[in-house]
Amino acid sequence: MKATKFIGRSVSRLEDPLLVAGRGRFVADICFPGQWHMRVIRSPIAHGRLRSIEVSAALEMAGVHAVWTAADVAHIPPIGFRLTARTSLEPYRQYVLARGRVRYVGEPVAVLFADDAYIAEDAAERIAIDVEPLPVVMSAVDAPGWFDDGRTTEPDVVEKSFGNIEAAFNAAKYRIELALSVGRHTGVPIETRGALATYDAEHDILEMHGAAKVPHWNRDQIARMLGRSADSVQLREGHVGGGFGIRGELYPEDVLVCAAALKFQRPVKWIEDRREHLIAANHSRDQHHRIKAAIDADGRILGIEDEFFHDNGAYMRTHAATVPDLAAAMLPGPYRVPAYRARGHIRLTNKTPCGTYRSPGRYETSFVRERLLDAIAAKIGLDRIEVRRRNLISRDEMPYARGLDALGTDIVYDSGDYATLIEKSLVACAWERMQSECAQRRAAGEKVGVGLGMFVEKSGLGPFDKVRIELSRNGAIEVVTGTASLGQGLETVIAQICAETLGVGYELIKVTHGDTGRIDRGMGAFASRATVMCGEAARMAATKLREGVLQAAARSMHIGADQLEVIDGVVVRKGKADSALALHDLAASQSESLVAEAEFNSTHMVYPYGVHIAKVRVDAETGAVAVERYFVGYDIGRAVNPALIEGQLVGGVAQGIGGALFEEFLYSDSGEPLSTTFADYLLPTVREMPAVDVLVTEDAPSPLNPLGMKGAGEGGVNAVGAAIASAIDDALQRPGAVSELPVTPQRLRRLMEGIEACPT
Numbered sequence: 001m002k003a004t005k006f007i008g009r010s011v012s013r014l015e016d017p018l019l020v021a022g023r024g025r026f027v028a029d030i031c032f033p034g035q036w037h038m039r040v041i042r043s044p045i046a047h048g049r050l051r052s053i054e055v056s057a058a059l060e061m062a063g064v065h066a067v068w069t070a071a072d073v074a075h076i077p078p079i080g081f082r083l084t085a086r087t088s089l090e091p092y093r094q095y096v097l098a099r100g101r102v103r104y105v106g107e108p109v110a111v112l113f114a115d116d117a118y119i120a121e122d123a124a125e126r127i128a129i130d131v132e133p134l135p136v137v138m139s140a141v142d143a144p145g146w147f148d149d150g151r152t153t154e155p156d157v158v159e160k161s162f163g164n165i166e167a168a169f170n171a172a173k174y175r176i177e178l179a180l181s182v183g184r185h186t187g188v189p190i191e192t193r194g195a196l197a198t199y200d201a202e203h204d205i206l207e208m209h210g211a212a213k214v215p216h217w218n219r220d221q222i223a224r225m226l227g228r229s230a231d232s233v234q235l236r237e238g239h240v241g242g243g244f245g246i247r248g249e250l251y252p253e254d255v256l257v258c259a260a261a262l263k264f265q266r267p268v269k270w271i272e273d274r275r276e277h278l279i280a281a282n283h284s285r286d287q288h289h290r291i292k293a294a295i296d297a298d299g300r301i302l303g304i305e306d307e308f309f310h311d312n313g314a315y316m317r318t319h320a321a322t323v324p325d326l327a328a329a330m331l332p333g334p335y336r337v338p339a340y341r342a343r344g345h346i347r348l349t350n351k352t353p354c355g356t357y358r359s360p361g362r363y364e365t366s367f368v369r370e371r372l373l374d375a376i377a378a379k380i381g382l383d384r385i386e387v388r389r390r391n392l393i394s395r396d397e398m399p400y401a402r403g404l405d406a407l408g409t410d411i412v413y414d415s416g417d418y419a420t421l422i423e424k425s426l427v428a429c430a431w432e433r434m435q436s437e438c439a440q441r442r443a444a445g446e447k448v449g450v451g452l453g454m455f456v457e458k459s460g461l462g463p464f465d466k467v468r469i470e471l472s473r474n475g476a477i478e479v480v481t482g483t484a485s486l487g488q489g490l491e492t493v494i495a496q497i498c499a500e501t502l503g504v505g506y507e508l509i510k511v512t513h514g515d516t517g518r519i520d521r522g523m524g525a526f527a528s529r530a531t532v533m534c535g536e537a538a539r540m541a542a543t544k545l546r547e548g549v550l551q552a553a554a555r556s557m558h559i560g561a562d563q564l565e566v567i568d569g570v571v572v573r574k575g576k577a578d579s580a581l582a583l584h585d586l587a588a589s590q591s592e593s594l595v596a597e598a599e600f601n602s603t604h605m606v607y608p609y610g611v612h613i614a615k616v617r618v619d620a621e622t623g624a625v626a627v628e629r630y631f632v633g634y635d636i637g638r639a640v641n642p643a644l645i646e647g648q649l650v651g652g653v654a655q656g657i658g659g660a661l662f663e664e665f666l667y668s669d670s671g672e673p674l675s676t677t678f679a680d681y682l683l684p685t686v687r688e689m690p691a692v693d694v695l696v697t698e699d700a701p702s703p704l705n706p707l708g709m710k711g712a713g714e715g716g717v718n719a720v721g722a723a724i725a726s727a728i729d730d731a732l733q734r735p736g737a738v739s740e741l742p743v744t745p746q747r748l749r750r751l752m753e754g755i756e757a758c759p760t
Contacts, residue, residue: 037264050098097252142248182364253272640709
């Protein structure tokens with residue numbers, strides 16, 4: 001008999017039956033008897049002094065129970081930092097309700113509690129806010145303004161470097177300088193944010209439904225902010241309609257519903273509407289780079305220097321300096337760079353505060369870096385592929401220490417064969433044929449082109465993940481983990497790993513996650529970490545449980561445990577079929593459940609990598625860009641479920657196309673948001689999505705975990721802007737034409753008019 005293998009197979013998702021049957025349980029679906037609804041009253045102006053908030057007219061309405069302003073929550077401290085904390089940033093944290101001053105349109109200034117959401121919305125319109133306008137800061141590139149009387153709008157500067165940058169530029173044959181920018185956009189989940197808090201006075205337990213991403217950290221922070229012990233607060237996840245980095249962080253609304261449930265001792269529910277989401281949930285990107293490179297006569301990089309300005313909006317939220325830190329740390333990508341220096345200015349403006357969004361800092365810097373590589377190729381007359389080949393770090397140099405750190409860990413590329421991936425990708429996408437076809441179409445008058453971008457991602461962030469696995473006496477197997485699911489197929493992947501390790505069917509394993517009452521600690525799901533960290537912890541726990549099963553079976557079968565194995569849910573003698581014991585019968589014979597726990601610890605991230613290739617057509621009359629074809633080559637190290645990896649990559653491409661061509665938050669000079677509906681904030685639809693071909697390779701397994709796994713959550717979005725920009729350049733036959741994302745029709749029309757006006 002041979003055990004069934006599950007790792008490496010594209011088995012069906014365990015999560016899907018409930019969802020496709022319409023039986024998902026999102027936070028909006030959950031209700032408790034007697035619950036109140038919370039409505040947030042938000043600032044209508046971008047910057048000003050709060051003179052008064054008149055609430056009496058709202059309180060007179062039937063069904064309205066209370067209105068809170070800052071005075072009612074004065075005991076609640078500002079929201080703290082989860083990642084990349086710096087002392088310098090602490091004075092710029094956000095309180096749950098504005099105190100004395102508002103700093104962006106959409107900032108919470110009051111909350112109202114009513115019997116239902118309709119009464120709450122009507123009553124909110126009766127609240128009068130008197131604000132004295134103050135000057136606004138709308139540009140992160142201009143000189144810093146004043147945050148308050150003692151602090152400027154530049155709270156800190158991220159600096160990272162290695163090598164002798166001055167010597168590199170002194171030795172250079174050529175110098176190349178570019179000014180590049182990426183606009184402001186965000187993740188837009190199908191399900192908006194929401195929270196429902198209840199208080200069990202008998203057991204003194206505060207419970208919040210609607211948690212996501214980092215339930216344990218949010219639990220600890222809510223407990224701290226409300227003056228409670230962590231074990232008296234429980235967070236429950238439920239289904240989540242997309243995360244993308246922005247959902248599941250600790251926002252003011254989460255704390256407010258919990259504080260209200262405690263105060264009023266009844267359930268309190270808040271569900272965000274779409275306008276609120278577009279002006280209040282974390283934005284991201286919004287960087288301006290001034291980059292220059294020193295290169296030798298053969299196009300090899302001697303040094304890169306980058307100064308960039310990161311617009312973080314009005315406050316520093318839970319991510320603190322994470323995005324600019326990652327931008328500065330990950331910019332060199334897969335290339336050999338002997339000398340490097342980056343300075344990232346963290347700037348605050350009177351816009352919605354920013355945080356992370358799928359591939360934070362890397363989407364931006366992959367665009368910047370790959371624009372630089374294309375510029376090098378154009379400068380010295382090299383092919384775009386050849387200039388990359390000459391600068392790639394080789395397989396023989398792995399592990400490769402970058403001399404930089406990110407998220408508190410040293411960057412050491414654990415494994416990689418970048419040259420092999422690009423060669424495989426060129427063959428798989430028929431690069432030469434695409435080039436030839438585009439040349440023929442351009443000769444016939446069309447504007448079509450192909451472009452590419454390479455990248456290195458980071459994934460598997462530690463320091464730990466913990467898993468508890470139990471074989472109960474009724475034969476059920478449950479895995480409990482402190483990570484979270486944001487729709488990425490976590491339950492299926494963990495079940496596959498445990499099933500193969502235990503020797504049972506993957507569909508028999510129940511995976512429980514996102515419930516702080518079931519496991520004491522966990523890191524959550526972010527930074528493409530869940531499969532690597534939780535997956536290895538699950539393998540370790542399943543290995544321990546398997547050992548316990550074999551020991552119990554050995555006692556029952558009167559044979560040595562080393563002579564037994566588990567195959568398809570049955571304990572059998574190795575190499576023989578004369579003696580067998582079904583796992584569910586063994587479990588039933590035990591006096592109690594068989595349980596195992598394991599914790600996987602890691603001090604270094606793992607680094608997957610990829611190649612993106614885009615083919616585009618530009619409409620010369622309208623400036624519209626159509627992506628005709630897209631290709632992603634990605635090395636995952638070890639694929640647990642290839643279909644899920646492909647799905648993650650294709651989904652990322654869709655979001656990357658949005659940021660490259662459509663999505664952008666724009667503001668008036670006075671700070672009024674101009675992108676508050678889907679009529680203004682444009683998302684790509686199925687019509688704008690091309691066919692996406694995916695090549696998943698396993699040429700460079702990670703040496704940092706036994707299965708060799710790396711993450712896939714962010715690789716699909718990483719280099720989309722870079723590849724599309726390169727393809728538009730090719731379509732226009734003007735290297736370096738695109739310097740700003742998104743490439744909207746208006747911008748591209750102006751760009752083409754400028755090209756036509758330039759002398760040849």
